[in-house]
Structures are given as structure tokens and as C-alpha cells.
Amino acid sequence: MxxxxxxxxxxxxxxxxxxxxxxxxxxxxxxxxxxxxxxxxxxxxxxxxxxxxxxxxxxxxxxxxxxxxxxxxxxxxxxxxxxxxxxxxxxxxxxxxxxxxxxxxxxxxxxxxxxxxxxxxxxxxxxxxxxxxxxxxxxxxxxxxxxxxxxxxxxxxxxxxxxxxxxxxxxxxxxxxxxxxxxxxxxxxxxxxxxxxxxxxxxxxxxxxxxxxxxxxxxxxxxxxxxxxxxxxxxxxxxxxxxxxxxxxxxxxxxxxxxxxxxxxxxxxxxxxxxxxxxxxxxxxxxxxxxxxxxxxxxxxxxxxxxxxxxxxxxxxxxxxxxxxxxxxxxxxxxxxxxxxxxxxxxxxxxxxxxxxxxxxxxxxxxxxxxxxxxxxxxxxxxxxxxxxxxxxxNKPFLGFxxxxxxxxxxxxxxxxxxxxxxxxxxxxPQVYAHDPEWKPGTTGFQLGIDASAGNLPPDQAVRQATAAAxxxxxxxxxxxxxxxxxxxxxxxxxxxxxxxxxxxxxxxxxxxxxxxxxxxxxxxxxxxxxxxxxxxxxxxxxxxxxxxxxxxxxxxxxxxxxxxxxxxxxxxxxxxxxxxxxxxGAKGTLPTAPEEVKRVLDPPPPSGTPQQLAIGMKAYTNSCSVCHGSTAVAGVLNPDLRHSVALGNPKLWQEIVHDGLLKQNGMVGWKGQFTPEQIEAIRLWVVMRANEDKKLGAH
Missing domain, CATH: 2.140.10.10 (Quinoprotein alcohol dehydrogenase-like superfamily)
Structure with a gap:
């Protein structure tokens, strides 16, 4: 009633x-x-x-x-x-x-x-x-x-x-x-x-x-x-x-x-x-x-x-x-x-x-x-x-929970x-939050005003394993x-x-x-x-x-x-x-056998780039690219892992993809309104460095 x-x-x-x-x-x-x-x-x-x-x-x-x-x-x-x-x-x-x-x-x-x-x-x-x-x-x-x-x-x-x-x-x-x-x-x-x-x-x-x-x-x-x-x-x-x-x-x-x-x-x-x-x-x-x-x-x-x-x-x-x-x-x-x-x-x-x-x-x-x-x-x-x-x-990083x-x-x-x-x-x-005194509004991607690179992990398996355990x-x-x-x-x-x-x-x-x-x-x-x-x-x-x-x-x-x-x-x-x-x-249905994971071997070009370029690349990648391609350039299962990118050793192709939006129909739009060609090259150099670091660790 x-x-x-x-x-x-x-x-x-x-x-x-x-x-x-x-x-x-x-x-x-x-x-x-x-x-x-x-x-x-x-x-x-x-x-x-x-x-x-x-x-x-x-x-x-x-x-x-x-x-x-x-x-x-x-x-x-x-x-x-x-x-x-x-x-x-x-x-x-x-x-x-x-x-x-x-x-x-x-x-x-x-x-x-x-x-x-x-x-x-x-x-x-x-x-x-x-x-x-x-x-x-x-x-x-x-x-x-x-x-x-x-x-x-x-x-x-x-x-x-x-x-x-x-x-x-x-x-x-x-x-x-x-x-x-x-x-x-x-x-x-x-x-x-x-x-x-x-x-x-x-x-x-x-x-x-x-x-x-x-x-x-x-x-x-x-x-x-x-x-x-x-x-x-x-x-x-x-x-x-x-x-x-x-x-x-x-x-x-x-x-x-x-x-x-x-x-x-x-x-x-x-x-x-x-x-x-x-x-x-x-x-x-x-x-x-x-x-x-x-x-x-x-x-x-x-x-x-x-x-x-x-x-x-x-x-x-x-x-x-x-x-x-x-x-x-x-x-x-x-x-x-x-x-x-x-x-x-x-x-x-x-x-x-x-x-x-x-x-x-x-x-x-x-x-x-x-x-x-x-x-x-x-x-x-x-x-x-x-x-x-x-x-x-x-003005100090805060490890927040x-x-x-x-x-x-x-x-x-x-x-x-x-x-x-x-x-x-x-x-x-938990997550690290840090003020970014150099932040300026952009046109593409996240607009947060923080510097997420303070939370990047070093190329150290013990540190990574301890972080994952937490x-x-x-x-x-x-x-x-x-x-x-x-x-x-x-x-x-x-x-x-x-x-x-x-x-x-x-x-x-x-x-x-x-x-x-x-x-x-x-x-x-x-x-x-x-x-x-x-x-x-x-x-x-x-x-x-x-x-x-x-x-x-x-x-x-x-x-x-x-x-x-x-x-x-x-x-x-x-x-x-x-x-x-x-x-x-009482149902007895089954699923098809799951495919086995294919582990890709890291094979990056040799590292290069000045310390200044690598610093610029790290900050730019972390505050923008990591949103899709993963923290510290280690991707998940959905989006491309840039450490394995075919464009990693091809600066011209990298610019065509990241700057011009060559792959926008796949979801990878151009970032020319957010980054200069020099910053985009710095991102490439930093990802190359990260790929080489992980290769030494035996990561994939």
C-alpha cells in the first residue's frame, strides 16, 4: 500500500x-x-x-x-x-x-x-x-x-x-x-x-x-x-x-x-x-x-x-x-x-x-x-x-593518503x-603532490598546476617492488x-x-x-x-x-x-x-583459453641528450604524457608503451606523431599547442633514457 x-x-x-x-x-x-x-x-x-x-x-x-x-x-x-x-x-x-x-x-x-x-x-x-x-x-x-x-x-x-x-x-x-x-x-x-x-x-x-x-x-x-x-x-x-x-x-x-x-x-x-x-x-x-x-x-x-x-x-x-x-x-x-x-x-x-x-x-x-x-x-x-x-x-612535496x-x-x-x-x-x-611554480595554462591534456614528476620512481627494482607492495x-x-x-x-x-x-x-x-x-x-x-x-x-x-x-x-x-x-x-x-x-x-559454461602474455624485449636506441633536455623531457612527459602512457614511461595494457615505440629512434616520425597528430584517429592527437618541437624532442630523449634504464634492469 x-x-x-x-x-x-x-x-x-x-x-x-x-x-x-x-x-x-x-x-x-x-x-x-x-x-x-x-x-x-x-x-x-x-x-x-x-x-x-x-x-x-x-x-x-x-x-x-x-x-x-x-x-x-x-x-x-x-x-x-x-x-x-x-x-x-x-x-x-x-x-x-x-x-x-x-x-x-x-x-x-x-x-x-x-x-x-x-x-x-x-x-x-x-x-x-x-x-x-x-x-x-x-x-x-x-x-x-x-x-x-x-x-x-x-x-x-x-x-x-x-x-x-x-x-x-x-x-x-x-x-x-x-x-x-x-x-x-x-x-x-x-x-x-x-x-x-x-x-x-x-x-x-x-x-x-x-x-x-x-x-x-x-x-x-x-x-x-x-x-x-x-x-x-x-x-x-x-x-x-x-x-x-x-x-x-x-x-x-x-x-x-x-x-x-x-x-x-x-x-x-x-x-x-x-x-x-x-x-x-x-x-x-x-x-x-x-x-x-x-x-x-x-x-x-x-x-x-x-x-x-x-x-x-x-x-x-x-x-x-x-x-x-x-x-x-x-x-x-x-x-x-x-x-x-x-x-x-x-x-x-x-x-x-x-x-x-x-x-x-x-x-x-x-x-x-x-x-x-x-x-x-x-x-x-x-x-x-x-x-x-x-x-x-x-612549496614542499607532500606524500598524501x-x-x-x-x-x-x-x-x-x-x-x-x-x-x-x-x-x-x-x-x-598514496600519491606525491608538489607545487609547480613554473606552471602555465596550456591547450591540451591535464591542466593541474602541480609537478607530478616528484613522484617518479628511480630505476631501482627494490624501490619499485616496495612501492608496488604498498x-x-x-x-x-x-x-x-x-x-x-x-x-x-x-x-x-x-x-x-x-x-x-x-x-x-x-x-x-x-x-x-x-x-x-x-x-x-x-x-x-x-x-x-x-x-x-x-x-x-x-x-x-x-x-x-x-x-x-x-x-x-x-x-x-x-x-x-x-x-x-x-x-x-x-x-x-x-x-x-x-x-x-x-x-x-547449475550452469556448466566455460570460457575459451586465455591467450598467453607476450613479453616484448626492450631494444631502444642508445641514450643521448643533455641533462637540461632530459630534465625538460621528464617534467613534460610526467605532467602530460603519463596520464595515458603510464608513470615513469611504463604503460599498462591499454595504451602504447612508448619505450617500445617504433618512433623512438626516428626524431622526424616522433614529431609527426606528437607535434602534428599523425595518429589522431587512434586517439593520439597533436600537442603543438602545448609543447614546442624542442620540448617534444626532449620528451623523446627522456623516454629513450628510461627505456635504456629498464633494459639494464631486465624489465620489459
């Missing part, structure tokens, strides 16, 4: 203020169906509006999960990271792959029904921080919605995959991209964008699900202070910035978390870091909190009107995005029922806030070793920042009302009421997959090293595993057809850890074998 009343209220609210929206869907996926979160289907990114990622299905449980087997699999046609959560409606499984492609499968048999390729230009990759990934679709009525890497929102016919409408949502010519999954709220498609490492201004926007017309746009940071702002909330935010920050956009992009709460009729979303990272180059006239970056913001879905905000990392200088999943729940705290949101952002503290008001309830560490802050104020939640962490003021990968990144957590625990994929990845992960079961860790499963590497909790007392998670696992939700005991052959970043989902429960997960290594850290600080790394895997009890 309560669900029916809530559904009726949600439908009546469709006549709310703001631009008119098309009538609600009456067939296919409706508001009422999303609200009810039908037991056997998975209709929204986090299954329900509250993004709990908890399934009430119990056919697969802690007593029989050992009998789980591969029902079917589908090879994917992209060799990049896979981060999507599939959706299932009416027997059809909808998912996205890298490069924003969409696939529709028969959820029972795996037969491909249709596919869609938006044909994203490969040169767009230079404007994407962390691989050409996509986290999934949204369903509404008889349409499937996807955000594309080049900034379009596309509506597809759910039966055929044909384009119904397509809209460019990012400003023309901007460095923004879309990697996140859209959300549907009362006939509105909500989507933001990525790009806070570039000169961009963040926003969340709503589009009419039927027509694609834009209904409202909520900017997360102010514009030019000399001009009228879009609302009082931005007039207040202007006071927390200084200097000419707006000329560099400000950052604060909304690249992932979007949660709707029918009980309060609010949309909650997280925002990314301020841009540039280094406050010395955005708050040039003095310190300021840089609102509304690194924050949770609550707005009204009908109009985009501001309601409240809570800033988790004021004046963020460490890339502590707050874009991680926001989960709504009803908890008993201090003997009283509280309707709350729960959040585990990059900065390492687990926040519990009042959903209606944003009041700070608690904030406790969910990882050990946090050193950027001494703790949070118990009343306000404001961090007590370690003075040494303000690297732009000390967490690093920019975050104590918890985008990989979704899940919450089980049965156990009262939140299951969080955590990372142990880079680990864990699956943490966190009690949001007590603020304590109930149990923890240590993991060999960071950036393991998202989680799924079920009423069968199970937690499912994939690992970076290629295992898909099931744990007992109450104790953390591992009950089952499957060798997936490739690293798993995505979160699993589950559904039921004809009385049988299925569990599905996207497989395919990539993402930020591969493209930035590469193989240098990872003890082991899996190849990319992109697939969709679907399991059920």
Missing part, C-alpha cells in the same frame, strides 16, 4: 514547476516501476532510486552459491575498460561498452538483439582522464538512453536500437565528456559530464525523456563575478573563490553520482575537484572553499532549484572528488529513526547526512592512514587539514538492510551507525570492482586480478569464485527469469589505474579481455 501511495505521489508531482515536460510513460518502464524496484528486474543504475544495489532475490544464497556456474557469455568489440552495470527489463539485458556503444541481449540465452555504435571520434580520448569507459544506460518508457564520450545524450528505441533523438549536452568545443550513466526522474533524463582536469565548468542538466529538450541546467561553480549569476546559490559561492578562477572553468563536474529520493523529492549529486587542482592558480587572491566543488548538492528535480549542500573537502587540492555513489537509507541512530544519505568519497571519510536538510550526522574513516586531515569536526564535519598537505604553501585515485573511487558500494552494512571497494594508493586494496564492510569496520578482506591490488549485496546473505565483487567472487555478507567469508581471465572494474547486478536467478557482470581491465599507474606499481596486471558474463545455479 505504501509503495502505491508513493507511486501516485510521484506521478502527481509530474505537474511541478519549471519548463513543461512530456506526459509520463504509461508503458514499458514507468515511474511507478522504477519506484517499486521490481524484484526480478534491474531498471536503474543502482537498481532502486536510493542506489542501494541490494537485491531481495534469495534463490542464490550463502547455502548454494558454490553451485553457481557460467550460463552464457558475450565477447565485446572494444579493447578498453568496461565499467557498466547492465539493466534488465522484460527479458532483455541492456548494457554499454567502452566508446559508449550499447548492446541488447536476450537475458536468458545471451542472443544479441541489437547493438548501437555512436562512432565517438577516437581523438576525444585526449580529453578523457581515465579511459574511454561508460557506466551504463537508463530505461524509460520504450526507450534506452546513453550518454556518449563526446558529450551527446542519445535516446534509442528499446526494441530496435534505432536512434529516436540525439542532443549535444556539453558546450560546443569544450573539453567535457560523458562517462556516467543517465538517471530518470519523473520523465526527466538527468546527466552531467566529466572533465574537471581540464578547463571546464561543471553542471547537472535535465532533458525531457520524450523529446530531448533541455528543461534546466544547474551549474556547480560560479561564472564571471562581474556578471549576474544564475541564482542566489551561485552568488553565495562567488564569495568562496578569488582571482580570475572563472577563466579556467572552475571544475566541479558531475561525472557519476546522481540519486533521487522520493521521500524528500530531492536529487542528490556529487561534484568533482576544483580546477586546477593547485589552489595557487585558482584562488590567486587568497584562500577560499571553492564552492560547490568536492561537495554533495541537493536540488529539486522539477526545476533544478538549489536546496542544500555539504562540502566534504573545502578548497580541494588533492583531487578528492565527491562523485562516488550516494545511497539513501533509513537508519536508527541514537535510538531514533533517521532518513539519511551515506557517502564514501575519495577523501577517506564515510559521511552520514540528513537527507532532507544536509545536516552532518557523522563522518568516520573507512580506511587507515589518512594524513591530509587530522579528522572531522564532530558538529560541522569540516576537516582539520594538515598544514603539510597544503603543498602550494609549503589517500592519493588522487581515492580511498574509494567510482566503483559502486552496496548496502544491505539485512546486515546493516555498506560494502565498499577501497584503495590504498599499493593494495580491500573490500570493507562498514557499519554506518557505529562508524566502524565490521570486517575486511585484504586484496593484492587497488581498483577492484563494485559490489552487489543480496538478501541471500551474499556480496558479489570482481577483482582487478580477474576473479569474480561471492562472500558471506555477515562475515566476509569467501564462498565462491570464478576465473574471469581479465580484471573486473564494474559492479555486478542480478535478475530473475522463469524462476531462475542470474548474476551478471561486465569484465574488462582498464580505467584510471591502468592508464596512469601502468605496470610500474602493480604487482600483477591482467590483460584486457572484454566480456559480459552471466551466471546461474
Amino acid at each position: 505504501r509503495l502505491r501511495l508513493l507511486a501516485a505521489a510521484a506521478l502527481l508531482a509530474l505537474a511541478g514547476c519549471g519548463k513543461s515536460v512530456s506526459p509520463p510513460a504509461t508503458e514499458g518502464v514507468t515511474d511507478a516501476k522504477i519506484l517499486a524496484a521490481a524484484e526480478g528486474e534491474w531498471l536503474s543504475y543502482g537498481r532502486d532510486y536510493g542506489e542501494q544495489r541490494f537485491s531481495t532475490l534469495t534463490a542464490i544464497n550463502d547455502g548454494n552459491v558454490s553451485q553457481l556456474g557460467l550460463a552464457w557469455s558475450a565477447d565485446l568489440d572494444t579493447a578498453r575498460g568496461q565499467e557498466a552495470t547492465p539493466l534488465m527489463h522484460d527479458g532483455v539485458l541492456y548494457t554499454t561498452t567502452a566508446w559508449s556503444m550499447v548492446k541488447a541481449y536476450d537475458a536468458k540465452t545471451g542472443a544479441l538483439k541489437w547493438s548501437y555504435d555512436p562512432q565517438v571520434p577516437r581523438e576525444k580520448l585526449v580529453e578523457v582522464c581515465c579511459d574511454a569507459v561508460n557506466r551504463g544506460v537508463a530505461l524509460y518508457g520504450n526507450k534506452v538512453y546513453v550518454g556518449t564520450l563526446d558529450g551527446h545524450l542519445v535516446a534509442l528505441d528499446a526494441k530496435t536500437g534505432k536512434v529516436v533523438w540525439k542532443k549535444l549536452t556539453i558546450p560546443e568545443g569544450s573539453h567535457m565528456a560523458i562517462t556516467g550513466a543517465p538517471r530518470i526522474v519523473k520523465g526527466r533524463v538527468l546527466i552531467g559530464s566529466a572533465g574537471a582536469e581540464y578547463f571546464t565548468r561543471g553542471y547537472l542538466a535535465a532533458f525531457d525523456a520524450e523529446t530531448g529538450n533541455e528543461l534546466w541546467r544547474f551549474h556547480t561553480v560560479p561564472g564571471d563575478p562581474s556578471k549576474p549569476q544564475d541564482g542566489k546559490y551561485l552568488e553565495a559561492a562567488v564569495k568562496t573563490w578569488s582571482g580570475d578562477f572563472w577563466k579556467r572553468g572552475g571544475g566541479g563536474t558531475v561525472w557519476d553520482s546522481i540519486t533521487y529520493d522520493p521521500k524528500t523529492d530531492l536529487v542528490f549529486f556529487g561534484t568533482a575537484n576544483a580546477e586546477p587542482w593547485n589552489p595557487a592558480y585558482r584562488n590567486t587572491d587568497g584562500a577560499g572553499d571553492s564552492l560547490y566543488t568536492a561537495s554533495i548538492v541537493a536540488i529539486k528535480p522539477d526545476t533544478g532549484e538549489y536546496v542544500w549542500h555539504f562540502q566534504e573537502t573545502p578548497e580541494d587540492r588533492w583531487d578528492f572528488d565527491s562523485n562516488q555513489q550516494i545511497t539513501v537509507a533509513d537508519l536508527t541512530i541514537g535510538g531514533k529513526p533517521r532518513h539519511v544519505i551515506m557517502h564514501a568519497p575519495k577523501n577517506g571519510f564515510f559521511y552520514v547526512l540528513d537527507a532532507a536538510t544536509g545536516e552532518f550526522i557523522s563522518g568516520k574513516p573507512f580506511v587507515e592512514g589518512i594524513n591530509w586531515a587530522k579528522g572531522l569536526d564532530p558538529k560541522t564535519g569540516k576537516p582539520d587539514v594538515n598544514p603539510e598537505a597544503k603543498y602550494e604553501l609549503t 589517500p592519493g588522487a585515485v581515492g580511498a574509494h573511487s567510482w566503483t559502486p558500494m552496496s548496502y544491505s538492510p539485512k546486515t546493516g552494512l555498506v560494502y565498499i571497494p577501497t584503495n590504498n594508493t 599499493m593494495t586494496g580491500a573490500l570493507v564492510a562498514f557499519d554506518p551507525v557505529t562508524g566502524t569496520i565490521k570486517w575486511k578482506v585484504p586484496q593484492e591490488t587497488p581498483t577492484n570492482g563494485g559490489t552487489l549485496a543480496t538478501a541471500g546473505n551474499l556480496v558479489f565483487q570482481g577483482t582487478a586480478l580477474g576473479e569474480f567472487r561471492a562472500y558471506a555478507a555477515d562475515t566476509g567469508k569467501q564462498l565462491w569464485s570464478f576465473p574471469a581471465q581479465s580484471g573486473i572494474l564494474a559492479a555486478p547486478m542480478t535478475y530473475m527469469i522463469d524462476g531462475e536467478q542470474y548474476v551478471a557482470v561486465m569484465v574488462g581491465w582498464g580505467g584510471v589505474w591502468d592508464v596512469s599507474a601502468g605496470k610500474l606499481v602493480t604487482k600483477r596486471i591482467t590483460p584486457n579481455i572484454s566480456r559480459l558474463l552471466v551466471f546461474k545455479l
Whole structure:
């Protein structure tokens, strides 16, 4: 009865203020169906509006999960990271792959029904921080919605995959991209964008699900202070910035978390870091909190009107995005029922806030070793920042924990009302931050204002092995009421997959090293595993057809850890074998034999170059090229390892590629607006030196 009343209220609210929206869907996926979160289907990114990622299905449980087997699999046609959560409606499984492609499968048999390729230009990759990934679709009525890497929102016919409408949502010519999954709220498609490492201004926007017309746009940071702002909330935010920050956009992009709460009729979303990272180059006239970056913001879905905000990392200088999943729940705290949101952002503290008001309830560490802050104020939640962490003021490198990968990144957590625990994929990845006094805004690649070369590792195997040993992960079961860790499963590497909790007392998670696992939700005991052959970043989902429960997960290594850290600080790394895997009890399916790794021998030209050239090359490579080609010129599995480049001994070809953009159709655009030919030659000379160093070490 309560669900029916809530559904009726949600439908009546469709006549709310703001631009008119098309009538609600009456067939296919409706508001009422999303609200009810039908037991056997998975209709929204986090299954329900509250993004709990908890399934009430119990056919697969802690007593029989050992009998789980591969029902079917589908090879994917992209060799990049896979981060999507599939959706299932009416027997059809909808998912996205890298490069924003969409696939529709028969959820029972795996037969491909249709596919869609938006044909994203490969040169767009230079404007994407962390691989050409996509986290999934949204369903509404008889349409499937996807955000594309080049900034379009596309509506597809759910039966055929044909384009119904397509809209460019990012400003023309901007460095923004879309990697996140859209959300549907009362006939509105909500989507933001990525790009806070570039000169961009963040926003969340709503589009009419039927027509694609834009209904409202909520900017997360102010514009030019000399001009009228879009609302009082931005007039207040202007006071927390200084200097000419707006000329560099400000950052604060909304690249992932979007949660709707029918009980309060609010949309909650997280925002990314301020841009540039280094406050010395955005708050040039003095310190300021840089609102509304690194924050949770609550707005009204009908109009985009501001309601409240809570800033988790004021004046963020460490890339502590707050874009991680926001989960709504009803908890008993201090003997009283509280309707709350729960959040585990990059900065390492687990926040519990009042959903209606944003009041700070608690904030406790969910990882050990946090050193950027001494703790949070118990009343306000404001961090007590370690003075040494303000690297732009000390002008000394700061080894910070967490690093920019975050104590918890985008990989979704899940919450089980049965156990009262939140299951969080955590990372142990410190990072060196250093002020760059010579930094100047460029035109291509990251624009951070820091000198990342302070974190380069020497050609010393012992140092590298010790660094790799320190880079680990864990699956943490966190009690949001007590603020304590109930149990923890240590993991060999960071950036393991998202989680799924079920009423069968199970937690499912994939690992970076290629295992898909099931744990007992109450104790953390591992009950089952499957060798997936490739690293798993995505979160699993589950559904039921004809009385049988299925569990599905996207497989395919990539993402930020591969493209930035590469193989240098990872003890082991899996190849990319992109697939969709679907399991059920008693199934006996198998995968083809995985190909053996081919180890390439380093054979660089002799080292040359003056010390000055090598220093220029090191700094330029580290602050720009390492984003794709790996720390200290050691790449991962996705992008070319420049130590093996055929152009390494050919200065002319190197210039044609790096300066002129000879390979832009492969994603390698020209950098002539960022670097001079002399700097590009210096990069080549430094990579030659690095290749020779590693050859002496016996590395490959």
C-alpha cells in the first residue's frame, strides 16, 4: 500500500514547476516501476532510486552459491575498460561498452538483439582522464538512453536500437565528456559530464525523456563575478573563490553520482575537484572553499532549484572528488529513526547526512592512514587539514593518503538492510603532490598546476617492488551507525570492482586480478569464485527469469589505474579481455583459453641528450604524457608503451606523431599547442633514457 501511495505521489508531482515536460510513460518502464524496484528486474543504475544495489532475490544464497556456474557469455568489440552495470527489463539485458556503444541481449540465452555504435571520434580520448569507459544506460518508457564520450545524450528505441533523438549536452568545443550513466526522474533524463582536469565548468542538466529538450541546467561553480549569476546559490559561492578562477572553468563536474529520493523529492549529486587542482592558480587572491566543488548538492528535480549542500573537502587540492555513489537509507541512530544519505568519497571519510536538510550526522574513516586531515569536526564535519598537505604553501612535496585515485573511487558500494552494512571497494594508493611554480595554462591534456614528476620512481627494482607492495586494496564492510569496520578482506591490488549485496546473505565483487567472487555478507567469508581471465572494474547486478536467478557482470581491465599507474606499481596486471558474463545455479559454461602474455624485449636506441633536455623531457612527459602512457614511461595494457615505440629512434616520425597528430584517429592527437618541437624532442630523449634504464634492469 505504501509503495502505491508513493507511486501516485510521484506521478502527481509530474505537474511541478519549471519548463513543461512530456506526459509520463504509461508503458514499458514507468515511474511507478522504477519506484517499486521490481524484484526480478534491474531498471536503474543502482537498481532502486536510493542506489542501494541490494537485491531481495534469495534463490542464490550463502547455502548454494558454490553451485553457481557460467550460463552464457558475450565477447565485446572494444579493447578498453568496461565499467557498466547492465539493466534488465522484460527479458532483455541492456548494457554499454567502452566508446559508449550499447548492446541488447536476450537475458536468458545471451542472443544479441541489437547493438548501437555512436562512432565517438577516437581523438576525444585526449580529453578523457581515465579511459574511454561508460557506466551504463537508463530505461524509460520504450526507450534506452546513453550518454556518449563526446558529450551527446542519445535516446534509442528499446526494441530496435534505432536512434529516436540525439542532443549535444556539453558546450560546443569544450573539453567535457560523458562517462556516467543517465538517471530518470519523473520523465526527466538527468546527466552531467566529466572533465574537471581540464578547463571546464561543471553542471547537472535535465532533458525531457520524450523529446530531448533541455528543461534546466544547474551549474556547480560560479561564472564571471562581474556578471549576474544564475541564482542566489551561485552568488553565495562567488564569495568562496578569488582571482580570475572563472577563466579556467572552475571544475566541479558531475561525472557519476546522481540519486533521487522520493521521500524528500530531492536529487542528490556529487561534484568533482576544483580546477586546477593547485589552489595557487585558482584562488590567486587568497584562500577560499571553492564552492560547490568536492561537495554533495541537493536540488529539486522539477526545476533544478538549489536546496542544500555539504562540502566534504573545502578548497580541494588533492583531487578528492565527491562523485562516488550516494545511497539513501533509513537508519536508527541514537535510538531514533533517521532518513539519511551515506557517502564514501575519495577523501577517506564515510559521511552520514540528513537527507532532507544536509545536516552532518557523522563522518568516520573507512580506511587507515589518512594524513591530509587530522579528522572531522564532530558538529560541522569540516576537516582539520594538515598544514603539510597544503603543498602550494609549503612549496614542499607532500606524500598524501589517500592519493588522487581515492580511498574509494567510482566503483559502486552496496548496502544491505539485512546486515546493516555498506560494502565498499577501497584503495590504498598514496600519491606525491608538489607545487609547480613554473606552471602555465596550456591547450591540451591535464591542466593541474602541480609537478607530478616528484613522484617518479628511480630505476631501482627494490624501490619499485616496495612501492608496488604498498599499493593494495580491500573490500570493507562498514557499519554506518557505529562508524566502524565490521570486517575486511585484504586484496593484492587497488581498483577492484563494485559490489552487489543480496538478501541471500551474499556480496558479489570482481577483482582487478580477474576473479569474480561471492562472500558471506555477515562475515566476509569467501564462498565462491570464478576465473574471469581479465580484471573486473564494474559492479555486478542480478535478475530473475522463469524462476531462475542470474548474476551478471561486465569484465574488462582498464580505467584510471591502468592508464596512469601502468605496470610500474602493480604487482600483477591482467590483460584486457572484454566480456559480459552471466551466471546461474547449475550452469556448466566455460570460457575459451586465455591467450598467453607476450613479453616484448626492450631494444631502444642508445641514450643521448643533455641533462637540461632530459630534465625538460621528464617534467613534460610526467605532467602530460603519463596520464595515458603510464608513470615513469611504463604503460599498462591499454595504451602504447612508448619505450617500445617504433618512433623512438626516428626524431622526424616522433614529431609527426606528437607535434602534428599523425595518429589522431587512434586517439593520439597533436600537442603543438602545448609543447614546442624542442620540448617534444626532449620528451623523446627522456623516454629513450628510461627505456635504456629498464633494459639494464631486465624489465620489459
